[in-house]
Structures are given as C-alpha cells and as structure tokens.
Amino acid sequence: SRAQEEDLHQTRTLLRLCVDRYFLSPGEANMELFRRGMSCRYGPLGTELRRNLLEQWWHSVSRTTAQVFGINTLSSSSGDTATGAPRKLNIVENEHIKQILEEKEVSKDLLIQKIQVLLQRSPTGRTSCLQGALEQFVPSLELVNRKLPFGLAETGLCFQPSGGSGCPGEVTRASLVWFCSARASSQWLDHWTRQRLKWWRKFALSPSDFSSSDVPEEELEKAASRGVRIIYSFPWGEETLETLWNRGDAELLRTHGGDRSKLQCRDGRKSVPHVISVTANVDRGALAFLSNSLQTLKKEDSRQRLQQRKVLKLHPVLAPVKVALDIGRGASVELRQVCEGLLKEFMEAKISTWPGYLETSAGQLNTKYDEMGVLFTVVVNENTLESGLLQVRSRDTTVRETMHISEIKKFLSRYITAADNV
Amino acid sequence: SRAQEEDLHQTRTLLRLCVDRYFLSPGEANMELFRRGMSCRYGPLGTELRRNLLEQWWHSVSRTTAQVFGINTLSSSSGDTATGAPRKLNIVENEHIKQILEEKEVSKDLLIQKIQVLLQRSPTGRTSCLQGALEQFVPSLELVNRKLPFGLAETGLCFQPSGGSGCPGEVTRASLVWFCSARASSQWLDHWTRQRLKWWRKFALSPSDFSSSDVPEEELEKAASRGVRIIYSFPWGEETLETLWNRGDAELLRTHGGDRSKLQCRDGRKSVPHVISVTANVDRGALAFLSNSLQTLKKEDSRQRLQQRKVLKLHPVLAPVKVALDIGRGASVELRQVCEGLLKEFMEAKISTWPGYLETSAGQLNTKYDEMGVLFTVVVNENTLESGLLQVRSRDTTVRETMHISEIKKFLSRYITAADNV
Numbered sequence: 001s002r003a004q005e006e007d008l009h010q011t012r013t014l015l016r017l018c019v020d021r022y023f024l025s026p027g028e029a030n031m032e033l034f035r036r037g038m039s040c041r042y043g044p045l046g047t048e049l050r051r052n053l054l055e056q057w058w059h060s061v062s063r064t065t066a067q068v069f070g071i072n073t074l075s076s077s078s079g080d081t082a083t084g085a086p087r088k089l090n091i092v093e094n095e096h097i098k099q100i101l102e103e104k105e106v107s108k109d110l111l112i113q114k115i116q117v118l119l120q121r122s123p124t125g126r127t128s129c130l131q132g133a134l135e136q137f138v139p140s141l142e143l144v145n146r147k148l149p150f151g152l153a154e155t156g157l158c159f160q161p162s163g164g165s166g167c168p169g170e171v172t173r174a175s176l177v178w179f180c181s182a183r184a185s186s187q188w189l190d191h192w193t194r195q196r197l198k199w200w201r202k203f204a205l206s207p208s209d210f211s212s213s214d215v216p217e218e219e220l221e222k223a224a225s226r227g228v229r230i231i232y233s234f235p236w237g238e239e240t241l242e243t244l245w246n247r248g249d250a251e252l253l254r255t256h257g258g259d260r261s262k263l264q265c266r267d268g269r270k271s272v273p274h275v276i277s278v279t280a281n282v283d284r285g286a287l288a289f290l291s292n293s294l295q296t297l298k299k300e301d302s303r304q305r306l307q308q309r310k311v312l313k314l315h316p317v318l319a320p321v322k323v324a325l326d327i328g329r330g331a332s333v334e335l336r337q338v339c340e341g342l343l344k345e346f347m348e349a350k351i352s353t354w355p356g357y358l359e360t361s362a363g364q365l366n367t368k369y370d371e372m373g374v375l376f377t378v379v380v381n382e383n384t385l386e387s388g389l390l391q392v393r394s395r396d397t398t399v400r401e402t403m404h405i406s407e408i409k410k411f412l413s414r415y416i417t418a419a420d421n422v
Numbered sequence: 423s424r425a426q427e428e429d430l431h432q433t434r435t436l437l438r439l440c441v442d443r444y445f446l447s448p449g450e451a452n453m454e455l456f457r458r459g460m461s462c463r464y465g466p467l468g469t470e471l472r473r474n475l476l477e478q479w480w481h482s483v484s485r486t487t488a489q490v491f492g493i494n495t496l497s498s499s500s501g502d503t504a505t506g507a508p509r510k511l512n513i514v515e516n517e518h519i520k521q522i523l524e525e526k527e528v529s530k531d532l533l534i535q536k537i538q539v540l541l542q543r544s545p546t547g548r549t550s551c552l553q554g555a556l557e558q559f560v561p562s563l564e565l566v567n568r569k570l571p572f573g574l575a576e577t578g579l580c581f582q583p584s585g586g587s588g589c590p591g592e593v594t595r596a597s598l599v600w601f602c603s604a605r606a607s608s609q610w611l612d613h614w615t616r617q618r619l620k621w622w623r624k625f626a627l628s629p630s631d632f633s634s635s636d637v638p639e640e641e642l643e644k645a646a647s648r649g650v651r652i653i654y655s656f657p658w659g660e661e662t663l664e665t666l667w668n669r670g671d672a673e674l675l676r677t678h679g680g681d682r683s684k685l686q687c688r689d690g691r692k693s694v695p696h697v698i699s700v701t702a703n704v705d706r707g708a709l710a711f712l713s714n715s716l717q718t719l720k721k722e723d724s725r726q727r728l729q730q731r732k733v734l735k736l737h738p739v740l741a742p743v744k745v746a747l748d749i750g751r752g753a754s755v756e757l758r759q760v761c762e763g764l765l766k767e768f769m770e771a772k773i774s775t776w777p778g779y780l781e782t783s784a785g786q787l788n789t790k791y792d793e794m795g796v797l798f799t800v801v802v803n804e805n806t807l808e809s810g811l812l813q814v815r816s817r818d819t820t821v822r823e824t825m826h827i828s829e830i831k832k833f834l835s836r837y838i839t840a841a842d843n844v
Contacts, residue, residue: 025493025561041558044491044565047576051492063769066777069466070473071447075497075579078451078589090519091547092512093583093590101534108530112523115537123589125513136463139447143466145781154469157497157579161515167500167545168515347485355488359567 010235011035014291017310021045021372023290023320037239037284038160039170045372048320048352050172050286054155056317057174057280060199062153068176069143069150073132075157076123088161089125089168092118125159125168130277133177134255138262148267149180149188155282172282179265179273182249186226188276189246193228196242196278200230200285203315205293209233210241223247230280232288241288242280249274289318293373311395312373316419321374323412324354326365328391330382338380342408351412370395375415378408432657433457436713439732443467443794445712445742459661459706460582461592467794470742470774472594472708476577478739479596479702482621484575490598491565491572495554497579498545510583511547511590514540547581547590551597552699556677559601560684570689571602571610577704594704601687601695604671608648610698611668615650618664618700622652622707625737627715631655632663645669652702654710663710664702671696711740715795733817734795738841743796745834746776748787750813752804760802764830773834792817797837800830 015031018024024034025041033040042050062070076091100114126132133152144150155174162168180188193212201207215227223245230242249263249272256262264270290312297309316322325342327335339357346353354374356365369377379391388405403411437453440446446456447463455462464472484492498513522536548554555574566572577596584590602610615634623629637649645667652664671685671694678684686692715735723729738744747764749757761779768775776796778787791799801813810827825833 022565025495025558039494039496041496041554042494043558043561044493047492047494050494059772063772063774066765066775066780070469071466072461072464072469072472073447074461074463074592076581076590076592087516090514090516091581091590092514092541094510094512094541095583097512097537097541101537108533111530111533115519115523119514119516119519121589132463136447136465139465143444147780159498159513161517167543168498168513170496170498343488350481350485352485353488358488358569 007235013296013310014235014294017294017312017371018046018290019043021312021368023049033169034283034287035236037171037281037287039157039172039283045320046286049289049314049318050282052318052320053286053289054172054174054282056203057199057282058153058155060195061151061174061176061278065151067144067150068153069140071133071136071140071152071154072156073129073136073154074126075159076125077131078123087124088127089159090119091123091125093122127158127160128277128279129154129156129158129173129175130177130251130279131255133175134252134275137179137252138256141265146265148265148273149178149184151176151178153177171284174280174282176278178276178278179252180276181265181267181271182274185246185248185274185276189226189228189244192276192278193230193244196244196280197230200232200241200288203289203318205295205313205315209292210288215243221245221247223250232284232292234288234291239284239288240281241285242278244279245277247275247277251275289314309367309370311370313396314373316375316416319373319375320352321354321372322352322416323376323378324356324365324369324372324374326356326377326379328379328381330380330385334385335380335382338384338405342378342380342405345409346412349409349413351409351416366393366398376412429657435718435732436657436716439716439734439793440468440712441465443734443790445471455591456705456709457658458591459593459703459709461579461594461705467742468708471711471736471740472704474740474742475708475711476594476596476704478625479621479704480575480577482617483573483596483598483700487573489566489572490575491562493555493558493562493574493576494578495551495558495576496548497581498547499553500545509546510549511581512541513545513547515544549580549582550699550701551576551578551580551595552599552673552701553677555597555599556674556697559674560678563687568687570687570695571600571606573598573600575599593706596702596704598700600698600700601674602698603687603689603693604696607668607670607696607698611648611650611666614698614700615652615666618666618702619652622654622663622710625711625740627717627735627737631714632710637665643667643669645672654706654714656710656713661706661710662703663707664700666701667699669697669699673697711736731789731792733792735818736795738797738838741795741797742774743776743794744774744838745798745800746778746787746791746794746796748778748799748801750801750803752802752807756807757802757804760806760827764800764802764827767831768834771831771835773831773838788815788820798834 019026022043023046025043030040062068153176158171158173160169160171197212200210210232212228212230224247226246228244229240231238232241252275260272263272265273293313295311295313299307299309301307325339343353375395377393383389389402390405391400392403393400441448444465445468447465452462484490558574575598580593580595582591582593619634622632632654634650634652646669648668650666651662653660654663674697682694685694687695717733717735719731721729721731747761765775797817799815805811811824812827813822814825815822
C-alpha cells in the first residue's frame with residue numbers, strides 16, 4: 001500500500017542519514033543490526049549519542065534516589081553457578097575444544113561426554129543484568145541496614161541469542177532491579193512505569209510516540225505476575241524500549257538457595273522482598289530518538305524550486321555535537337588560529353565541538369550540520385579578526401545572530417545547562 | 423622474608439578494605455580476579471571509581487584533540503571476517519551444539535566436522551579493540567579528508583583467554599588506535615607515551631610508582647617494531663597498566679585485503695599509514711589508584727594506645743563519593759529533613775553524595791569514610807536548625823570547619839572543579 005511504501009521510505013531515509021552523518025558505520029548488515037535494536041558498529045556521532053543516553057539514564061536512575069546503588073557485575077559468569085536459569089550462550093576457548101576434537105583413540109560417546117563437560121565448565125554469556133543483581137542482593141544489605149525498598153542499577157553488554165536462525169548478537173542494556181515489600185510491589189511497578197515513561201518523553205520531539213502498555217497475560221514471563229512495556233512507534237511498527245516486571249520472590253530465593261533468613265528485610269515486619277525489574281535497550285533507545293527527532297521540511301529555494309530540508313532535532317542534552325566551528329571569508333591562517341583557540345576553549349568546558357574548519361569541502365554546510373543534529377554553527381570570518389564578532393546559527397530557528405567572541409562559550413554553556421534542567 | 427611478608431600483608435589489607443568499603447563484592451574468587459587485573463563484581467564505590475576513570479580517560483584522549491574520534495564496535499564479531507587474527511574464544515549457542523551432540527546415526531568424523539563448522543560460523547569474542555578500529559579506518563577517512571594523523575578511540579569489554587588453566591575472563595579496555603605517516607610513527611609513539619604517563623601520574627598520590635619502559639626485543643609482538651609499557655609497582659610486583667605499540671602497516675593492509683589505493687592518505691605524499699596502538703586495562707588501573715592512594719598512618723589515641731588510621735587518598739576527580747551527609751546530636755526528624763534537602767541539592771549539582779544519615783549504626787564514622795575515600799563529611803546537628811551552621815570535615819586535613827548551609831554546595835563544586843583543572 002501507499003502508506004507502507006511511505007513508511008519504508010522513511011526507514012530508508014533515516015538509516016541512510018545515520019550512515020552519511022557518522023552515526024553508523026556503513027554496510028547493510030550493520031544497518032540491519034541497528035534497525036533490529038541491537039548493538040552495532042557506531043560512528044563518532046552514534047557513539048556520542050549513546051554515551052549521552054547512557055549518562056542520562058544513569059543519572060536519572062542512580063543519582064536521584066538515595067536508595068539506588070550502581071553496581072557492575074560480569075557479562076559472562078563462570079559455569080558453576082547454580083542459578084537455575086537456563087544457559088543459552090557458552091564462551092568456549094578454541095584451544096580447549098580443539099584439543100578434544102583432535103584426540104585420537106576416543107570413542108564417539110566419550111567425545112560427546114568430554115564436550116559436554118567442557119560446556120558445563122565454560123562461562124555463560126548473560127542475556128540480562130537481572131541475575132547479577134539478584135546475586136548482589138545479600139552483599140548489598142549492609143549498605144541499607146536491611147531496610148526496604150532499595151535498588152541496584154547496572155548498565156552493560158548483554159548477549160542476545162539468535163532465536164533459531166542467524167548469529168547471536170549483542171545489546172547494551174540499562175537495568176534497575178528494585179527490591180521492595182510484597183504488598184507495595186504493585187505500587188512500585190506503577191511508580192517506576194510513570195518515572196520511566198516521563199524520562200523517555202523528556203527527550204522526545206513528539207512525546208506521544210512513546211507509550212506504555214501492560215504485557216498481555218499470555219506473554220507474561222514465568223516468574224512474573226505483571227509486566228509493562230514502554231513502546232516506541234517506529235515507521236515500521238511498535239517496538240519495546242524498556243520492560244518492567246513484577247517478578248515476586250521466587251528467583252531471589254532460588255539464587256540464594258532458598259535461605260529465607262539470609263534474605264529477610266525490615267519493612268514493618270520481616271519478610272523476603274519482591275523484585276521489580278526495569279530493563280531498557282539502549283541501542284534501540286538511540287534509534288528511537290533518532291527516528292523521533294528527524295524532521296523533513298519542504299521549502300522553496302531562492303529559485304522557487306521545492307527542496308527538502310532534513311533536520312535531526314535531537315534534544316540538546318542528547319545531541320552528540322553541540323557546536324560546529326567553521327571558517328568564512330578571510331585570511332585562512334589567522335582564522336584557523338582563532339578556530340583552534342575556540343576549539344580548545346570549548347573542549348575544556350566539555351562542550352562537544354565539531355572541527356568543521358579542518359574540512360576543505362565547504363559545500364552545503366548547513367544541510368550537513370542539520371542532518372548531524374548540530375545545535376549551533378559558529379562561523380569565524382575576516383570580521384572576527386577586526387571586531388571580534390562571530391556569526392552564530394541555530395539549528396532549531398535557522399536564525400543567524402552576531403555575537404562577540406568573548407561571549408560565545410558562556411552562551412553555549414548556558415543553553416545546554418538550561419536544556420538539561422527542564 | 424620479612425619484606426615479602428610485609429608486601430603480602432599490604433595486599434591483603436588493600437583487598438580487605440576494598441570489600442569492606444563497597445568497592446568490591448565479597449568472595450575470594452572475586453578478589454583474586456581483581457588482583458589479577460580483570461573485570462570482577464564491583465560494589466557501588468568500585469563501579470563509580472571505574473566510571474570516573476573511564477570518563478577521565480575518554481576526555482583526555484578523545485576530547486582534547488580534534489583529530490581523535492570516538493567509535494563503538496562490537497565485543498563479538500561474526501565468524502566470517504577474514505582478518506587473519508587467530509580466533510581464541512567462540513561464543514556458541516547451547517541449542518546449536520546440543521542439536522549436533524544429540525544426533526544419532528552420525529559417525530565420529532562427521533560429528534567432529536559438524537562441530538568445526540559450527541565453531542567457524544560462531545562469533546568470536548574480541549581480546550582487544552584493535553581489530554575493530556582497523557576495520558573502521560576506511561569509513562573514517564571521509565571525516566578527516568584522508569589527512570593524517572588521526573585516531574579512533576574506544577572503550578569496552580574485551581575477553582581474556584585463560585592461558586591454559588582456569589576460566590577465560592573479561593577485562594575493560596580503553597583503546598586509542600592512531601594512524602600516522604611511517605616516518606613520523608616513532609615520534610608519535612614517544613608523544614603518546616609521554617601523554618599517557620603524564621595522565622596516570624596526574625591522579626597519583628606517589629607519581630613515581632607509575633613508570634614507562636620499552637618492551638624488550640624478545641617480547642615484541644609479531645607485527646610491532648617497538649613497544650612501550652606503562653607500569654605500576656604493586657606491593658606484589660610490577661604490572662602493566664597500558665601498552666603502546668608501533669605496529670607498522672601490515673595489519674591494516676591485511677584487514678583491508680591488501681588494497682593500498684583504498685588506504686592511501688595525504689601527508690605530503692600519498693602513503694599507507696602506520697598504526698600506533700595504545701591500550702589501557704581500566705580494571706587494573708582502578709586497582710593501581712586504590713593501591714597508590716591507601717595511606718596507613720600510625721597515631722596515638724587519647725589513651726596513648728597506638729592506632730592505625732587507614733585513608734584512601736583518591737584524587738578528588740576519581741573519588742567515588744565526594745561528600746557524606748550525617749546527623750549529629752538533635753531532633754532527628756527535622757535533621758533528617760535537612761539532610762534530604764541537602765542530598766537533593768548535591769545530586770542535582772552532580773556531586774556524588776553518601777546518605778550516611780540513613781544508617782543507624784553511627785560507630786566510627788570518620789574511620790569508615792576515610793577508608794571509603796570520601797572527600798568531605800558534612801554533619802547536620804541541632805545548631806544547624808538554629809543558626810544554619812554545619813560541621814564540614816576534610817579527609818585530607820582531618821580539620822573540621824564550620825560553614826553556613828547556604829555555602830556548602832558552592833564550596834564542594836569549587837573544590838572538585840579546581841582539582842579537575844590542575
């Protein structure tokens with residue numbers, strides 16, 4: 001249908017732009033990984049966008065509540081943990097399996113047995129951060145004097161089984177595991193759902209594309225009594241960005257060998273806490289914000305030809321490049337020195353800067369920077385050398401302002417800080 | 423010998439303190455992983471310390487030079503890349519190997535063959551970030567207009583083969599791959615060695631424990647013409663924190679199928695660049711700074727008994743907790759409210775704060791905070807409610823100052839910023 005074609009076109013435009021503007025490395029396979037919400041090879045802008053997203057997640061979850069502690073467990077765990085979770089991915093040393101396969105005088109049965117033992121002992125790649133947090137529950141009790149509720153936050157690499165066909169992949173997850181009393185668990189699930197949805201929408205250009213919905217009963221995970229998904233409407237359909245589960249106490253008990261006394265917490269009466277898990281897919285999150293912020297505007301150029309202007313209106317906090325530095329008309333050696341000075345000044349102030357003055361191909365600079373989502377473009381020209389005045393163009397208003405060189409850093413810092421505190 | 427015993431004692435003291443003060447999760451195996459410079463299960467303080475270290479590394483390498491771009495590749499790569507690098511770790515899906523092992527009516531030879539094919543197709547876990555950067559070289563040329571030198575930076579999870587015995591492990595690496603002209607490569611190696619050593623020493627309490635030394639000729643990697651190690655003297659001996667190699671162009675050529683024209687860069691004349699790799703072990707780096715900053719001071723208490731005071735004098739930028747908030751004498755409900763207000767204020771200003779007022783067991787608070795490396799302890803007491811005055815104790819001077827509640831946030835922010843800009 002027409003609508004489907006339009007959606008396909010939108011998807012292609014988005015992925016094409018991601019590759020052309022250094023968010024993604026080129027290659028069909030890489031683009032497909034990204035579209036499926038998996039980790040892939042990111043270019044400099046994609047790397048920075050994902051860093052910013054992870055930083056914001058971390059800050060909102062672990063640095064706004066005194067009861068959330070950041071932890072770091074391992075992406076692969078040794079084989080001999082008796083967690084009861086089914087093992088899906090084995091990390092096997094080539095050397096070891098080769099030794100077994102090359103042994104002569106070994107029956108087929110013995111060979112199979114040896115391989116099975118090797119697999120049993122080999123580390124497992126994690127598919128989520130849940131198990132790590134459950135294991136860290138007991139060591140964390142001292143931190144909180146056994147008082148509920150509290151949470152353990154972690155971000156990191158997880159593996160994703162291929163699901164039958166193809167290759168297993170990677171995904172970067174951000175995870176909060178929240179321990180609370182059984183009777184408050186339902187309210188906490190609601191609390192965290194509201195919190196998380198608000199967080200996603202905070203950075204959105206059209207917040208209504210982000211929504212939440214209950215997991216239907218038939219799709220509930222075994223241990224969970226209720227689940228909520230935070231969903232983004234991509235051009236190709238809805239996809240889950242984050243999942244919240246009310247998991248009860250079964251997995252926590254199993255992880256600690258059913259020892260209730262070790263797990264009991266104070267919360268009015270003594271009890272084994274229930275677990276709420278909150279897990280975001282950071283790679284798909286980055287894709288959602290890219291998709292959400294891409295605006296295609298039609299406008300007439302000076303010769304009345306219809307032109308398409310694509311702008312990536314990424315939230316100022318997420319935008320990987322805050323300012324681009326360019327050279328206009330004038331003596332290039334001196335202007336370059338001015339640019340180098342400004343670059344140093346911006347970098348020291350931790351303002352992410354694009355050294356546009358290093359590129360020779362001027363071309364359609366504004367088009368390029370709009371597609372990169374660059375917030376401001378600063379042009380240094382012969383005027384700057386005389387009067388200290390610069391041209392500053394805004395991505396969002398397309399307005400060009402004149403500003404004195406001594407004011408630009410403060411102006412940018414204030415703009416970014418203001419956007420952060422909304 | 424006596425000296426060896428002393429060193430062993432120091433090592434035990436350090437690791438014990440790391441566990442007691444929430445840097446590491448408990449467990450002998452976990453402590454041993456950390457001591458060997460591998461990723462392990464970190465507690466909240468260890469997680470934050472490593473985050474700070476990674477952030478500082480990233481800033482110093484990718485945000486101070488216009489020619490360094492951050493990238494993000496994958497920790498596991500699909501099996502069919504013809505890089506020539508020997509595959510060491512396979513990531514194998516349990517489901518797939520089980521299917522092969524359970525097939526009946528299959529000869530031993532066919533079984534072996536099927537397993538070999540599965541291994542060939544399964545993803546490989548990376549042991550360094552080098553290969554990913556070499557692959558991203560060509561897509562990056564557009565960024566720099568084929569102009570040398572430039573670099574690609576990446577931080578992330580790498581796997582570490584077990585080396586014969588035991589289990590393969592993980593390590594977090596920070597990597598810069600620097601592309602430059604052949605004739606300048608030796609100077610660039612020196613440049614980056616100086617830079618990196620300066621960086622490590624910047625955060626050290628005793629900078630002379632960090633040193634650099636050339637890799638002896640017999641230990642050179644195959645492709646490399648020269649190597650330099652940055653070394654830390656641990657109580658148990660010297661260990662490598664970071665390694666710099668002058669790798670020539672062989673690996674870059676091999677990665678891109680020997681296609682010289684694709685790789686040629688402008689640098690006076692056209693040429694295939696040489697590669698300098700700079701790789702740090704961030705886990706061992708965290709251990710080095712912990713070891714370096716642990717001071718054991720003997721002092722007499724009021725009854726003239728000899729006491730040991732342990733202080734973790736971590737650099738203010740690295741210290742995972744900048745300030746602890748505690749309650750002194752006074753009406754606890756009101757004081758708690760004051761603490762909550764301050765906590766919120768500090769967190770919004772991104773000052774990492776320890777909510778000590780939530781703990782009931784007061785005990786030896788200063789001892790505890792000194793061992794956690796907390797920069798300042800703020801005590802709110804009945805005086806605060808009347809006059810707005812707080813007690814602020816410094817970790818480094820042990821001096822207690824009185825400060826007005828309206829000044830404390832500014833004081834802390836300034837202190838941290840000043841330490842950052844040294």
